[in-house]
Amino acid sequence: MRVLAPCAAVLGALAASGCAAFGSPSAASTTDHRTFAAERGHGTSPGPGAGRSSSPATTRPLAGKIVGVDPGHNGLNYTDPAYIDRQIWNGREWENCNTTGTATASGYTEARFNFNVATYLAADLRAQGAKVVLTRHNNHGIGPCVNRRAQIIDHSGADVAIDIHADSGPSWGRGFAVLEPVADGPNDKIIAPALRFGRYVHSAFLQYTPLRPSDYYGHNGYIFRNNLAGLNLTTVPEVLIECSNMANSADAALLTSPSVQRKIAQALDAAIVRFLTGRWPSRSGG
Numbered sequence: 001m002r003v004l005a006p007c008a009a010v011l012g013a014l015a016a017s018g019c020a021a022f023g024s025p026s027a028a029s030t031t032d033h034r035t036f037a038a039e040r041g042h043g044t045s046p047g048p049g050a051g052r053s054s055s056p057a058t059t060r061p062l063a064g065k066i067v068g069v070d071p072g073h074n075g076l077n078y079t080d081p082a083y084i085d086r087q088i089w090n091g092r093e094w095e096n097c098n099t100t101g102t103a104t105a106s107g108y109t110e111a112r113f114n115f116n117v118a119t120y121l122a123a124d125l126r127a128q129g130a131k132v133v134l135t136r137h138n139n140h141g142i143g144p145c146v147n148r149r150a151q152i153i154d155h156s157g158a159d160v161a162i163d164i165h166a167d168s169g170p171s172w173g174r175g176f177a178v179l180e181p182v183a184d185g186p187n188d189k190i191i192a193p194a195l196r197f198g199r200y201v202h203s204a205f206l207q208y209t210p211l212r213p214s215d216y217y218g219h220n221g222y223i224f225r226n227n228l229a230g231l232n233l234t235t236v237p238e239v240l241i242e243c244s245n246m247a248n249s250a251d252a253a254l255l256t257s258p259s260v261q262r263k264i265a266q267a268l269d270a271a272i273v274r275f276l277t278g279r280w281p282s283r284s285g286g
């Protein structure tokens with residue numbers, strides 16, 4: 001069935017442009033794997049271990065902070081194509097209200113993965129004192145549209161926000177990618193802090209998760225995107241994380257593991273703490 005969009009990475013009709021960036025898998029594979037190996041573990045930021053502290057002042061480091069968490073897609077999007085195919089303005093062009101998201105070969109959906117990670121992350125953030133604003137509250141609904149998600153985060157007064165996704169790339173490709181905004185007017189003021197936050201997300205993924213930078217998408221786990229509503233319309237610092245590639249069997253095994261989902265949430269939590277407090281959190285039990 002072609003219920004699931006082929007490039008769910010991207011929040012809508014503009015998926016095609018993102019997928020096109022893959023190029024020819026057979027031609028790109030060798031080079032990309034070599035680059036991947038060379039860059040494995042390479043990070044430009046201090047690791048999350050740096051700056052750890054056991055001071056009581058760090059037990060609720062996010063008190064007074066508001067964090068936007070956007071689990072991509074929704075569990076029943078596939079039931080209402082007329083709704084999710086509605087065209088919305090993403091700040092540069094029209095795109096679909098939403099998409100179904102992807103799934104692993106065994107049928108584990110991206111919507112479910114995204115929501116699980118968001119649930120773990122929200123619990124971690126709340127335990128540290130943050131107020132969490134979610135763009136959806138379960139995995140059995142439809143939508144909301146991607147522009148509405150941006151609006152929810154903007155209106156919440158969030159200090160930072162994360163869009164959580166998993167990709168549908170070439171079956172040979174592996175790894176995570178941080179999707180970063182490009183200045184387009186509404187988001188001009190948050191580009192610099194969003195890029196800084198993106199570096200923390202990247203560094204924390206290397207530290208906390210078994211996932212490694214994408215070997216098929218972007219460069220060393222980063223890519224700029226100017227055609228996604230979430231990145232164009234959100235006026236608080238935000239990046240979109242493609243946690244890895246559901247179309248790859250090894251990545252799929254990791255992404256569907258509850259323990260890896262928790263580690264991904266821990267990584268995102270650590271990046272958020274680093275961004276909002278200037279310090280990496282102390283790690284308890286890894």
Ligand SMILES: [Zn+2]
Nearest residue numbers: 008009072165
């Ligand atoms: Zn997605």
